[in-house]
Amino acid sequence: MEPTLVNGDRFVVDKAVYGIVLPSMSEAIEHWADPAPGDVVVLCSPAGDVDVIKRVIGVAGDRVEIVDGEVFVNGESIRRRILGPCADDEGGDPTDCELAEEGIGAATWRVSYSLLSPTESYAAREVPPGHVFVRGDHRDHSNDSRNPRVGFVPVTRLRGRGGDQGRTNRSP
Numbered sequence: 001m002e003p004t005l006v007n008g009d010r011f012v013v014d015k016a017v018y019g020i021v022l023p024s025m026s027e028a029i030e031h032w033a034d035p036a037p038g039d040v041v042v043l044c045s046p047a048g049d050v051d052v053i054k055r056v057i058g059v060a061g062d063r064v065e066i067v068d069g070e071v072f073v074n075g076e077s078i079r080r081r082i083l084g085p086c087a088d089d090e091g092g093d094p095t096d097c098e099l100a101e102e103g104i105g106a107a108t109w110r111v112s113y114s115l116l117s118p119t120e121s122y123a124a125r126e127v128p129p130g131h132v133f134v135r136g137d138h139r140d141h142s143n144d145s146r147n148p149r150v151g152f153v154p155v156t157r158l159r160g161r162g163g164d165q166g167r168t169n170r171s172p
Helices: none
Strands: 040-044 051-059 061-068 068-074 079-085 097-104 107-112 122-126 133-137 160-164 167-169
Touching: 040 133, 051 061, 061 133
Parallel strands: none
Antiparallel strands: 040 051, 040 160, 051 133, 061 068, 061 122, 079 097, 097 107, 107 167
8 A cells, every 4th residue: 555554554444434344254244334436445355355455446336447557437537646756765766666646536645656567457347336446555566456356345345444544635
């Protein structure tokens, strides 16, 4: 989830916002709310039953597509503004990575892209009822909905919503 969260970061999660999930279970026993695009969520990954942190890009009924690295939701490109090279604390080449600000509606957040990775494509698919399409903020190195083992994530696998980390604006 870099640049939003880095190793060692802690953040608060509202575990009651979407439903009731018991610690030993992968799915909620009761579900009462769905996330909004741009929400940072903790979910039990369908690819291994491990808790991961991702950002919701598409919700039920949205049509998500990636063309040459550009993400489209319902035919409209997600806003993206390039901010510059990533800062590198480990002595690597900062020109290998680029920071950008993305947004859907009133919500905006920061992401990073590797300049060394090939551009990606993802055929247009509609998010089914009761599911979400998620991505990590470190776009090139994220095990997210683009992976067929993860795919569209059932909302019953959401464990909670994180605070407004990485958001520069949030709609009410």
